[in-house]
Amino acid sequence: MPRDIPLSVLLGLSNPEGVDWGRIRALQFNGIQQHGLLKIIAAIVCGLLTLQWGIGQINMMFLGLWFSALAMLSIYSHLWSRKKLAWQRKTVDRAETRMVNFLSLVDGLIWGAGFLLFAFEADLMTVHSLWAMMICLMVGSAMIFSAIPLSSILFISALSAALSFGWFHVGSLDLAVASLAIAVLLISACLKTGRSFIERRVSEASLNEKSEVVSLLLKEFEDTGADWLWQTDTSRRITHVSPRFAHAIGQRPEEIEGKPFLQLVAGESWESGKFSTALHELADKLKRRDSFSNMLVPVQINGESRWWELSASPKLDDSGVFHGFRGVGSDITLQRESADKISQLARFDTLTRLPNRLQMTETLGKALETAEQWNGRCGFMMIDLDRFKAVNDTLGHPVGDRLLARVSDRLRSIMTDNELCCRLGGDEFAIVIKDARDVEYIEILAQKIIDTLSQIYEIDQHPLYIGASIGTALGPRDGRTVEMLMRSADLALYRSKDQGGGVYHHYQPKLHVQAEERRVMEIALRKALENDELLLNYQPVVSADTGSVVAFEALLRWNSPKFGNVSPVKFIPIAEDARLIIPIGEWVLRTACEEAMNWPSTVKVAVNVSADQLTEPDFLETVVSALQDSGLPPHRLEIEVTESIFMREGAGAAQMLDEIIALGINLSLDDFGTGYSSLGYLRKTRFTTIKVDRSFVQGAAKNVPESLAIIRAVVAMADSLGMATTAEGAETQEEVQMIQKLGCTKIQGYYFGRPMVTEDARKLFSTFDAETLEYSRKSA
Template identity: 70%
Template sequence: MQKNGWTKVIASIVCGLLAVQFGMSSVNPVFLFVWFASLCGLYLHLHFKVRRDNLWQRKTISRSDTIMTHVSAAAGASLWAIALVVFGLTADPPAMLGLWSIVLCLMVGSAMLLSAIPSSSLIFILISGTASCFGWYLIGDLQLTLTAFATTVLLVSSCLMTGRAFVERKIAEANLHEKNETVSLLLREFEDTGADWLWQTDTSRRITHASPRFAHAVGLSPGDIDGKPFLQLVAGQSWDSGKFSSELHDLAERLKRRESFSNLIVPVEIQGELRWWELSASPKMDESNVFHGFRGVGSDVTEQRESADKISHMARYDTLTGLPNRLQLMEALGKAMQNSDQWNGRCGFMMIDLDRFKAVNDTLGHPVGDRLLARVSERLRSIMSKNELCGRLGGDEFAIVIKDANDSHYMESLGKKIIDTLSKPYEVDQHTLYIGASVGTAIGPRDGRTVEMLMRSADLALYRSKDQGGGAHNQYEPKLHVHAEERRVMEMALRKALDNDEFSLNYQPVVSADTGGVLGFEALLRWTNPEFGVVSPAKFIPLAEDARLIVPIGEWVMRTACKEAMKWPSTIKIAVNASADQLSDPDFLDMVVSALQESGLPAHRLEIEVTESIFMREGTGAAEVLDQIIAMGINLSLDDFGTGYSSLGYLRKTRFTTIKVDRSFVQGAAKKVPESLAIIRAVVAMADSLGMSTTAEGAETEDEVKMIQKLGCRKIQGYYFGRPMIASDALELFAGYDMSQIRGGYAA
């Protein structure tokens, strides 16, 4: 290969020398020298690069090698094209004819030598051929111009044909090689593994020349098999009854019609045991096309069949509960909708979400949660009829496909039955667990003409049930879609609210129960949107949490509230609410410190309010964050105490500054409700013993205020002393007072 490479280089240099000789009499010698040097340098460079990369020794070349070959062909053709154009401009016709002869030889050689890379050959021929036509045109010889053009077209066509033939030949060789490899592999596998056997029948479909492997598969000796009908061996006891499976009927028909078959899976009975065989065979024909029986190969694929069945079962059933999974549910729903369309009926789809299941997972762990899900699936399965298919969508979500949903009363009773059944207590690992269920139902095709639309409608109905606090069953209504679309649009507007300066803060005073003097304010977020107007916090705060917008919004509230508090007397505190999402944010503490430094507000004047829900999130590190907040000198308040999952353990782990008593207890105490009175007394006594303060929320009447004072709460917050107000109104409460001397008087 190295000698052939040098031969090509020498041949190219000789061609260059001949071209120089042709042009000595009429072409600029300097141009000839530079051109010849460039030609030699190019071909020498290409030779050493090919030799270094060992390109011609490879069976395949990379994309970069192909590009290099294209560039090389283009560079060589360009040098000869330059010579042709210069000769056309300055040389006489004989010199041009000599040069063209050389280039023509190179074009023919390119078409032959670069057949493996026809694109490179085409590049060389097109550039050189075009330059030849242009050179003869410059000389003024139209006949030779046309001749050069025709020659170029002919060579291009020849190159394409040669390249195509080369590619087809290589493909044929590759296919043949692959077939040979496949046949060799099959033969080796057949000879070595012993998994397959040969079988042969005569014209009466009786076994002839039974192989030992075939006899072993049947469980008989070769002598006992010879002469027996092939179908009798395969059918087993069903041979006498004539009750064949559909696969055996198919096999019998193919043998009867003398048809070839391949990879035919049939059930066989071997000594009372069901097995699965894979059979392939073709009829034996002699030179006169006379039928002499069948010759085939078989193998026992029972294990593969069982594995395939197991995989198919796993693909369609939930591994934890054994119920149909989402895939099978969607298939069943699609079939139910088709039947409904065909018979002008109705089908139904119910989505079930477990209430309070997350609390079980968070407190007792996922293993207990998994066992609880298994118990839930058992209860659901027990109340299903042939009209329903129950499955698990994932997590704590289940679904039911109702094939016939024409009876609306039946749908209502089924939804109530599901809720009642799943709400009964469970005994799991010595734990008595109480959960519930929320159900949403959609009727097809009324609520959706496709599987996706019907599932979406049921999901919206379920969302409404969850909004009602759980334990409810709702059917889809068109207004639910409108509500969902409104929620989507509101979320988009909420994402732009900060940038559009649509948020504001109101401040509600917190006063001393003894003197009525202002001790601080609670910052309350308000949102005014051009499209939605004033949006209730109860509406947009949960939306902000779901959309993961509460962290940037909470940061804006913290910074704004701290700046405003600096305008008040030095004894007045500001309380800011913080959600569980904010506390789980790793940058929360840094943000609080930054807000204090930026505003200049002392840490003891800031109070952060949290609810008990932060302790229900496992792994968020909320308790550690609260400890660091207290260590910074910031006050900590536990809001809505007594309304959620109240636990004295929270107060033991975290040193809160204030416990806020919910307004529902305040109103109950004013009405002399014994439970409310007892709860407030207990909270006040507990807070006093722990060195904490108590704030009663929602005081609206004088009777409520007097009751709060009587029960011993130290601070009061409610409409009786002041509604939430804008920043300027809050500042006016201190008008006329010396800011440096105020110690907490109430300026109303």
């Protein structure tokens, strides 16, 4: 029910949405129900008096018709009300409201017509008597039937208009004005009384609804609720024991009555006096007569530990005198156990049973606070497993999960009370060292962890070897917050991973400087492509037999306005980490293909492709599009990859390379022999060229037996597989002659040309014949 009733709704003229205004109208009609019979009696009595006054003065036919109309209207209104309005209904529509208002208007018009009959034909004394009676009818309507204000207003308005006109006809202007003034006053009173009536009835209805809701809730609570009521007297002894409370205690009501409340909940500890903190707090609340709500209390019921949730407030009479406590309680043991289990899951890793990141963060935060307070040090280690991804890729995640569980067992066996080992996620672990004043101890612990985790694992009859890389940081020296200390350790770990893993490093401030430089450089690199800061240099690859240029290798360069000429060794890893290598690699491919169209048709262009590019689903479409847009034949394009792609991407990389070869594009394997070399992928993937790393070329020029043996083996293997060999890094004539003796097909190095810009590469072909003759002379 609404608090504010608009005047239009009160009068029944509108029906806004959002509220059941039919209930308001029902209250109005219910308000006049008790006066329905009084209204018809008053109408008949007043009509008979009018009939008596008119005998002898008014035409009896008109008088009879007038009285008949009045009687019929009164009887019809009463019968219609009982039949149609159904007073006890909860809602009444606007059509019924309009009908009641219409009947009131007709009633007022009939009475007004009667007064006009007397005003035109009767003597003045009779007119005064009739006028006084009709004023009483108007007052009675305003008082008794104001529950429906518009109905009374229509009756008063119609009747007062007739009274005023009648007096005006008689010539009594003052009584005409008085009639109108009385009508205005009565209408105002009617509106005010009607609104007060409705507001009072709305308040009563709202109160009844609330009482019904409370009764229903109490009944539902008593029938199905798990809670129970309890009461104590001024001595804190139990009174008025409810059956459910007795059931919760595990005793009969008569056994509980009069016992101290604390004795019942304390159980065996009542005799010893060793109460829990929560029981002490409960006793203090009861002693101080303080209200409490949702207090969790451990209790002993028949030797069994339970958890109760109690709420209570003191009972005070009208004089403020204390009469005990009244409260409600419930057994929440199951909920408490569930909450404890959820808390356990929220703070521990389900796979390794080690504390998780949440608990690690809390522990590290406390360790930092202690170190700050006592001018000490705490430590933090970040541990990342080496070669773990290979286990997941080759043997599957179930084996990987069991390996993680074994790793956690080994870490747990190393820990002391001074350390907390946690799993951060994946193959990352962390260790919080609460007291790290001894730096040597941290180094010993880090090395012990590396040695322990590097030992062989036997899982499902698979011998597995992994390792660990560690980064350490000291708080508060390397970070005064948990986030800063974790970042410092992570930077140290990043350095350990960069050095190949299996080592540990302490955080140094320069690592943060390098990380910040890397971040700023990444931001600049994101704009380098659109700002035309990238360019390609081309290094010639010549035939070992004739010295003629057979290809160029496209090498990416970055001329940054902020950093100057940035080495590819520095910005290529950043591009790969930031996934910028995809758009940059596409630009390199398209630019190199377009430039190759300016060279002789016998010269190829070699483009380096990263593993990230090969994992892109549309990489093959990009290659085909670059060839079509530039017009370069597929056999003039050579894609260079490194051995690492097979370790990272497995069969997916080999499948992509097979599709590239199927297009007629040449495929080159770069830096062969420096990584995790495998003859298996040489058998499966038909490479066009194998590139021998410059470290072997330099070793062979110095007659290092191992380098000579490796080059001979690579050349022999390539010849047998129908592949060409390119020796990289040839810088002296001695190295070139050694390469020729060993049988390499092509040579690349500073001896024949450094990486050069586009214009210089094109000029190289104008002196092609002279260079070839000079090379042949030197080789001879």
